[in-house]
Amino acid sequence: MARYVMSRLIQFVFVVFAAGAVVFVAVYVVSDPVRSMLPVGTPPDVVDQTRASLGLDRPLLEQLGHFMKGAITGDFGDSLWLGEPALGAVLDRVPATALLALTASLVGGLLGAIVGITVALNPGSKLDSMVQVTTYASISIAEFWLGLLLVVVFAARLGWLPTSGFDSPQSLVLPVVALGIRPFAHTVQVMRSAMLQEATKQYVVTARANGLTELSISLRHKLRNAASPVITVFMYDLGRVFVGTAVVIEVVFAWPGIGQLAVGGLERGDIFLVQAIVFVAAVITGGLNLVADLLYFALDPRTRALVGEAR
């Protein structure tokens, strides 16, 4: 166990730094960062001066070394646009994104699990096919569009909720709905098929022969075995929402999180800020994967056996 955790931790650190290095190089390959941060038409000598003052005229390898050293000590330089330490600016905004991503994934995931278990009780029923169609539709909806639609209907027209911002518990509702719909639909589908798969297993037949009701078989026996893929999907969705979809939704709802910061930073060519964001995003994604792996470990004895064999 300790060895497994250790090796996963080492992998985690490696992934984070590799992601950092890839982004660092990509920023250079794509274009000249100084060009994109200065207005078009800035005098050439000012451009050169800026490049030198930021150390961007040094050889790439030297800069990469500097970046790695900075990453270890948490110093990514000052954000050019916000005028404050880049990492601090990112960390200031992580809680807002975390609140949004966690709430959306949890609400979506829990509701999804309940609906998934329910429809798996009666596969092929009208309710089942209705849910199937709805979830496929939900997965295909662009969250960005859904978000705007929610704002137009529930905030601008009906005036029930604030249109955007981050100042009251009510302002959480619309972005959570927009973000939670996909985790919800995902979980319904995975939960349903995992439960149906378990339904043919020997232990279920035994339980049924013992006279247990379908509901109690589902909740007492099948659920634990079906949980593994659901957790995979949950963690995947959480990661996706956290460092992916939240970007668009934060822009739509003016949510002051890392997604909105990333958009602003990229628009202004603020490389130091972008690097800090990617680094933090890599830590979050890697961390979530790590948690998921450890959860399997706790939930499913078979994983433990597998790891044991492999080592």
Place this chain on the structure above:
Amino acid sequence: MKTIGRLAAVLLIFSVLSACQGGSSGGAEREGSDISIAISQTIPALDPQGSNDEVNALVSFGNVAEGLVAMSGDSDEVLPVLATKWEQVNPTTLRFSLREGVKFQNGEVFDAAAVEYSVKRMLTQQGPGNFAHYYAALAEDPVKIIDDHTVDIMTSAPAPTLLRNLTFLMIVPPKAAADATAFASKPVGTGPFALVKKTTDSVVLERNPSYWGDKPEASKVTLLSRPEAGSRVAALQAGEVDLAYDIPAAQSKSVPKYETTPGLETVLLRLDGRHGVTADLRVRQAINLAIDVEQLRTSLVTDDASASADGQIAAQGVFGHDDSLSAPTVDVDRAKALIKEAGATGKQLRLAVPQGRYSKGTDVCEAIVNELRAIGLDAKLEVLEYQAWLDAAFEKDGVEALFVGINADQRDLAQSLSAVVTASSDLSRFPADEFADVQSMIVKSGSTTDSSQREQELFALNKRITESAAFVPLYVPNIAWGAQEDISWDKRQDPRILLATVKFGSK
């Protein structure tokens, strides 16, 4: 699991309930004379001297802080602010008489020493977005204090654009501004509004009780960052905000009031006068004759640009803009003849446009490509990501035609010239050999301090540039605001609002 199920059900009911609690009033009524403004960007560092960033300029220039002089909102005129008057004592020296009895919001006194400190601090500003280079003309020791309320500002050579550039130089209190980091989150100036709070997505300003000028109507102003245009429109509809910046023309009917002013950026085609098919003057002339600029503006760009570019590279309101010029009359037959004469029939012309950066940019370019094909050129549209477009813009023998907006926010033709005409600018593809006189004309106009003489020199430059046919000036995009019906303010050509001019009408 049952418990979890119940919990989830409770949560759901809870969220529905809290949704209903939000009330159906459709937004709050204005409290007293408070206003809130939705802006399109995140809140940056707010050092009044730190950057020319739109949000920083909106907060700082003329609201929290003030300069010696300020730019009129709708002309190239320079107005007195902290300086009551000024005179050109010799070609390299401007003498300013300072307003007396003015204090900064933190109690520090505004005097000649504060001016000297501010000018020197400006010159040491670093990092992108800094505009220390606006003041490159200043002498090594640029400020001389004559007495507490008189200062001389000196340049190393005659600099006719200095006064206009000084409208960007905010005067800051020496003690408070010494700690640059703290100052960027709590800037202090002499302006009518003091900053009380800055968060990651909002700025709160309050009326400065000891302001030297007229008392503004608004007592508290909240700026809210709302990056998505749709959210800003919705916030206006719901009555959450009183004003919202940057509302696309397509949404103009969805907001209570839609106000536009032509901005200071001219969108144009930069033709490469040095390479490719466009190196031939006849081809450039043909392109200028073939493109129906006004038709494009009125039928495609419509409400996003209410002003024509008048056939020149700097918009109305910029010093050097010549009202008597206009776009050439379309003459497709003559254009075809010129192309034939130049032997350019079937030759390649690539037109690069950045995706999503200019409203309707791609549509306009598609129409242009068709017009150029009609006169015999093998025109091809390249819709590029911003980064790739930037590369194309600076590449030495890149695309023959570039769709680009040239900003003249310093309100002087010299700024546009130095961006795209001056031979040393790396964005310039001006046929410098063919029109060698243009370079010397630019240099000469850069040291003429007599305003009316300089204006004539700039008019002459405008004519010469038109003759070179090196640009196809297309249109001037609007600055667009949405507002509640009862709000009015002095409209400006730059994306700013002087909050002291905001007035409340009867509802």
